[in-house]
Amino acid sequence: MAETTSGARTFLDSLLAGAEAGSDALKTLRARALERANALSVPTTRHEEWRFTDLTPLSRMAFRQATAGAALDASAIAHWTVPEAATRLVFVDGHFSVALSSIVSVDGVRVERLADAFATGNAVLASHLGQIAGFEHDPFVAANTARLADGVLVHATRNAFAAQPIHCLFVSTQADVVQQARVLVVAEDGASVTILEDHVATHDGAYCVNAVVEIDVGANARVRHVKLQRDGKKAFHLATTAARVARDGTYSNLAVTLGARLSRNNVHVLQGGTGTHFELDGLALIDGRQLADTRTFVDHAQPHGTSRQLHKCVVGGGAHAVFNGRILVREDAQKTDSTQESRNLLLSEKAHVDTKPQLEIFADDVKCAHGAAVGQLEAEEVFYLMSRGLSESVSRSLLTYGFAADIVGRIGIPSIVRQLDAAVVERTGGQEIA
Amino acid sequence: MSAVLQNLIDQPYKHGFVTDIESDVVPKGLNESVIRSISARKNEPEWLLEFRLTAYRHWLTMTEPTWPNVTYPPIDFQDISYYSAPKPKKKLASMDEVDPELLRTFEKLGVPMHEQAALAGVAVDVIFDSVSVTTTYKKKLADVGVIFCSFSEAVHEHPELIRKYLGSVVPAGDNFYAALNSAVFTDGSFCFIPKGVKCPMELSTYFRINTQESGQFERTLIVAEEGASVSYLEGCTAPQFDTNQLHAAVVELVALDRASIKYSTVQNWYAGDENGVGGIYNFVTKRGLCQGVDSKISWTQVETGSAITWKYPSCVLLGDNSVGEFYSVALTNHLQQADTGTKMVHIGKNTRSTIISKGISAGRSNNSYRGLVKIAASAHGARNFSQCDSMLIGDRCSASTFPYIQVQNNGAKVEHEATTSKIGEDQLFYFASRGIDPEEAVSMIINGFVKDVFTQLPMEFAVEAGRLLGLKLEGSVG
Known part of the structure; x- marks a missing residue:
């Protein structure tokens, strides 16, 4: 990421404005991330990874950091509440809302604000936070980490089981702001949790969400992650989800993209032990002038891994869908079984799709297949x-x-x-x- | 199983030898005076020199591409001799006058000229180190109006055609290696099929790299006028050298209304030894333009050689209802690297393309398919089907697929499929239970794997391609 344009730099600076105080370990992490964020620049379409997604409109915006706005009434978020989820953490413009949130304790599953966890010096943070989602090469993850002050921590201890999903609701109420979102999920061996990450807005203005979700799945553990991106039509949504899965663990990610003028969803899944299972599903339903870019990277670094992926795009109006699905089977990852499907439906003449299912295989005893199809009804x-x-x-x-x-x-x-x-x-x- | 397979895939290069023929070589290095000297030696007109110099000046502003999935030490472009021609240069009227040393070379390759000439309907324009030595069947072709000659001959005898079509498909500044080729190309083939003519025989050329450390920069141009059709065969073998050799060819095809061009390649340049020492760098730009309505261009390639292969035979489907096809078998062994595939650019209405790519990697080799299917907004009713299968033999090789699919028209339909597999123990067991030994079983499985492509090859080449895969993977292909 070599080139810098001044507009893009301004945008990065707005992401980085006003870091807050915290523990020493947190300060060190932030400082390291800040260093990287300052060294990196906003990628342009000349970067292979951003070839189809032009961030120029983003760099033209003058965003400021979101401040805690007026208190939101419970009725304002009523239609986004999920009856199945008793535990709900609500962030309004990136700031935690005590009034709207409710945390119902389940044996062995601890859900808390990251800010509280920082204050109590939770040991889980030291061993996980900022270590699953690498910020060395990604300016947005670096900026998010550099500004890290609050977010969600879900910590499921050994063999803990949470039947209900944990709802993380990120609401935007202000225009022209940047809001950060951060979630860390640690599922110890044999634990099972479901996370519902939900991005919504109460207004039609332009704003930017920079979200980072880190997930650590222990041996035999199971984490289900549903992401709903229902941001406003003028919003920018930049997100990275990184998961690390230990032996025989299961991670499933289902992302639905409905909103945002420009959205980029990076999903990076790393196999940390043998016999893991990944499920990655995606649906982008866009129209007008929307651009939805999904980039997934499934890293089969160990033997006996399986992965299933189905990504669908329904593209109307003059919208543009981008999908880049990379599957890497490393040298010793024998007996990997991986499939990937990219299905795209173009509803109008101006709609277009760029898809690139990508297989890189360095082991011989594997079963890998991918397919892509683009067409109309x-x-x-x-x-x-x-x-x-x-x-x-x-x-x-x-x-x-x-x-x-x-x-x-x-x-x-x-x-x-x-x-x-x-x-x-x-x-x-x-x-x-x- | 691995021991058997290892045995099968470790066949030495059987075409490695140096023919001792005196060569006329330009000093190493590249600058405007070298280009002027090449042009002067070939007695070229002013406009062609200008074409070369423009390309050279553009090349100076370009940087070497780094995006292919291959690694190699930096190439010193000043350490290459850009022109070599075998002596004597006098024109030959019959086969008897051909240098006996040269004839023996072809005999060692298993394709003696006499036999080739005798093979029904094959004309061979033999290119030996950049300069055309002899051309057969010229008269028969001339009777129907087909022009098939060396590029340098065409420059003098048909300058208006060369001027019209040279660089029309692959512009001089298209990419780094195409620009280099445009600046220093020495010779190649030119083929022109006039309106309404169906070429009465398969046309074929033999390329050889002979002088040590001389890069070869071929230029091929094929033009099929309205309603014309031609099938063109290109075969490559190269002798064994220790230093790497650069091969940067450019092939341009132009098909006008209802014309059809079939271009087949069997490539078996020297691939380097099992430690990756030596071998050819094959950086080629091949592109066909379906300019007219209902035109068709079909590429078939069997890539078995070269230390590094970097080529993407492409079709630009400009004319309405035009058809592009790409059939490929790429085999890599030892430390070979291949980054190959195709580009299908759909511009006209109802254009169709088919891509069938079969990659086989063995040893510690690296085999990538990289393809682009682009449907422009104007290409209503366009249709593409792609299938990319990879087979891995051994656990130290790799296979990658990088298909780019860009669709800007909702009336188009694009399908892409890719699979990766290996020769399974269960398959070998099945063969064994039928009394077929592992060697033959492997041969049959590989043959089945590449069948979709081999059936596209002209008869003569299907035989040679089978022999090549045999050399590379097995004692004998059944």
Whole structure:
């Protein structure tokens, strides 16, 4: 990341403004990240990893750090609450809201604010925070780490089991601000937790979210991570999720991208032991002038790993979907079994897709396959539905809905599935089929 | 199993020898005066010298590409001799006059000229170290109006055609190596099929690198006019040297309305020894332009040689309903590296393309498929199907796929599939249970793996390609 443009630099500076005090270890981490953030520059389309996503619009914005705004009324977030999740941590413009949050304790699963964990000197932080999501080469992760002050810590001790999802709700109420979001999940051996990461906004203005989620999955542990990106249509969303999975652990990531003018979702999954299982699913449902860029990196560094990935994009209007799925099978990662599918549906003439499923294999005894397809709805399928008496627009909506519902159905949290179903129906052609 | 396989894949290079023919070599180094000297030796017109100098000046501003998935020590472009021609240079009228040493060379390769010439309908334009030595069947081709000659001959005899089409598909400044080639290219082949003519025979060229440390910069230009069709064969073998040799060729194909061009390659340059010493750097730019409606360009390649292969035979599908095809087998062994694939650029309406790529990596080699399928906003009804399969033999080799799919038209349909596999114990067991020994089983499995591509090769080449895979992987391919 060599080149710098002054506008882009200004944007990075706004990300870095005003770091806060904390423990010595935290200060050291922040200082290291700050050093990297200052050394790195905002990538341009000349960087292979950012070839299709131009960050110029972002560097033209003059963002400031979000300050704690006016208290938000519980009714304002009522329609985003998830009845299945008793534990809810709400961050308004990046600041924790005590009034809106509720933490219900479950045996062995400790959920707290990162700020509290810093204050009590939680040992988990020293061994995990900033160590799973590397910031050496990523200016946004570096900036997030340099500004690290608060966030969510989920710590599941050995064999602990949380039946209910833990809802992390990040609400934006102010325009022209940058808000950071940070989550650390540590699931010790045999533990099982579900995290619901949810980004929403109460306004239509432009703002920027810079989110970093770190997940450590212990041996035989299971972490399920559902990410809903429902930011405003003028928002910028930059996010990195990094997971490290120990022997026989399972990590599943399901990301739904509906909002933001420009979004970039990096998912990096590292196999830290043998016999792990990864599931990565994605749905981007975009239109207008939206750009949704998903970049996943599955690192099979150990033998006997399996991974399953299905990424779908439904692109309408003049929107642009980007998918880059990299699967690396390292030298000794024998018996790896990995599949990846990228499916893209173009709904309009101006919509376009850039997809690059990428396999790099250095071991011979592996099964790897990937596939990509781009197209529009099959005329025959539309005709079939019309022959059953549906209008053309309803037929198209129904088929598009079916295409997207496949991913939504995998979420497994009924109220979220209902909410997303409604959103998908709205996007694919209104109420006619509802 | 690994011992058997190891035995099979460690076949030495059987085509390694140096033919002792006196060569006329330009001093090492690259500057404007070297280019002027090459141009003067070839007695070229002013416009061609200008083309070379423009390319050279552009080349000076460019940097060597680093994005391919290959590693090699930096190339000293000043340490290469950019021109060598075998002596004597007098024109030859018949096969009998060809240097007997040269004829013996071809005999060692298993394709004696006499036999080649006798093979029904094959004309061989033999390129021996950059200069055309002899051309057969020229008269028969001339009768139907097909021009098939060396590039330098074409420059003098058909300057208007060369001027019109040279650089029209691969511009002089297209990429680093294409620019280098445009500046210093020595010879190559030119082929022109006039309107409505179906070329009566397969055209073939033999490329050889002979003089030690002389890079070879071939230039091939094939033009098929309206309704014309041609099948062109290119085969490569090279003798064994210790120093690396640079090969930066440019191939341009132009297909006008309803024309069709089939271009087949079997490449077996010297790949270096098992420790990666020596071998050819094969940095080639090949591109075809389907300029007219209903035109078709088909690339078939069998890449078995070279220390490093870096080539992406491409099709620009400009004319409506035009068709592009790419069939490839890339085999790497020992420390060979290959970063190869294709680019299909759909611009016209209802354009179609098919990509079938089979990569086999063995030893400690590195085999990458890198491809681009681009559907421009104008390409309504465009269709692409890609299939990239890799086979790994041994646990120290690698196979990578980098398919870029860019779609800007919602009426297009693009499909891409890739798989990776190995020769399984269960497969070998199945063969064994039928009384087939492992060697033959491997040969049959490999043959099955590459079958989709080999069926695209012209008869003569299918035989030679089978022999090449045999040399590389097994004692004999069944």
